[in-house]
Amino acid sequence: MNEQVIKMLLEGIVDTLYMTFGSVLIGYAVGGPLGILLYVSGEKGLKPNKILYRCLDFVCNIIRSIPFLILLILLIPFTRLIVGQSYGSTATIVPLVICAAPYIGRVVESSLNEVDAGVIEAAKSMGASNFQIIFKVLLVEARTALLTGFTITTGLLLGYSAMSGTVGGGGLGDIAVRYGYYRWKTDIMIITVILLIVIFQIIQNVGTKVSAHFDHRKR
DSSP states (O other): OOHHHHHHHHHHHHHHHHHHHHHHHHHHHHHHHHHHHHHHHSTTSSSOOHHHHHHHHHHHHHHHHSOHHHHHHHTHHHHHHHHSOSSSHHHHHHHHHHHHHHHHHHHHHHHHHTSOHHHHHHHHHTTOOHHHIIIIIIHHHTHHHHHHHHHHHHHHHHHHHHHGGGGTOOHHHHHIIIIIISSOOHHHHHHHHHHHHHHHHHHHHHHHHHHHHTOGGGO
16 A cells, blocks of 8 residues: 555545534534424423424424435535535535434434433422523433434444545545445455444444443443
C-alpha cells in the first residue's frame, strides 16, 4: 500500500467522521425538539394534542419508511439547492439529517416515555411549569436512555454515510465503491470495511461507557 493510498484512506476517515457527526449534531438540533413535541402532545404527555401528534407522527412514519438510498436520490435537487452540489461529504449531510431527524424524534419520545410518572407528578405538585418539567426533570431522568439512543443513532448514520458512497457521497464508502467495486481492488475494499468496523466499535464502546457513567440506577 503506497503513500497515495494511505493519504486517500486518511481523507476518507476524516470525511466519514465529518458526515457522521455533522449529521448527528444537526439531526439532534432538529429531531430533539421534535421528540419533545411528540412526547408533550402525546396521549400521556404534559399537554395532549391529538391533531398535532398525528401530524408529527405521520411525517415521521413517512420519512422513516423510505429506504435511505432512495431518499438520497429523491433529495438530490433539494440537496443541490441547499449546498450548491449533490455530491461530496457536505452534500451528503443534508439527506442524512432528513433521514435521522424523525428517527431521533422517536428515540427522544421513547426515552421520555420511560421516565417514571411519579417523578413527573411530584414535580407538578411542587408547582413546576411544563418547561421546568421538560428540562429539569424529564431530560435529566432520561439521560441514560438518551445517551444510548445517541450512540445507536451515530452508528446508524455511520453506516448510512458509507452507503452514500454509491452516489458519490464521499468518505470510506465512496472509496470502497470507486476502488473496491469498480476497479476490482479487493484489498482496498477490505481495508475500508475494517476501518468502518473499527470506527463503529469505538463509537459503540465510548457511548456505552458514557451511558453507564450517567446511569444513576447502577449507583
